[in-house]
Amino acid sequence: xxxxxxxxxxxxxxxxxxxxxxxxxxxxxxxxxxxxxxxxxxxxxxxxxxxxxxxxxxxxxxxxxxxxxxxxxxx
Numbered sequence: 001x002x003x004x005x006x007x008x009x010x011x012x013x014x015x016x017x018x019x020x021x022x023x024x025x026x027x028x029x030x031x032x033x034x035x036x037x038x039x040x041x042x043x044x045x046x047x048x049x050x051x052x053x054x055x056x057x058x059x060x061x062x063x064x065x066x067x068x069x070x071x072x073x074x075x
Contacts, residue, residue, distance in 0.1 A: 023048070 008015075025045050028037030 025041070025048065027041055028034065030037065
């Protein structure tokens with residue numbers, strides 16, 4: 001894996017684009033959309049929101065752990 005990355009850098013190829021499909025919130029494709037399609041879209045939105053909440057909590061905990069000291073009580 002590292003060898004492939006070094007080869008890519010040496011040949012001046014750009015990084016492949018990031019896959020952002022998992023961050024999209026697609027609405028139902030049909031108009032006006034069935035209840036089942038809307039339920040699926042809503043479940044997807046809830047799952048993505050929960051993932052973001054967990055990431056935020058992880059970052060917050062990491063920040064608190066890095067900045068906490070007994071003399072600094074303003075964490």
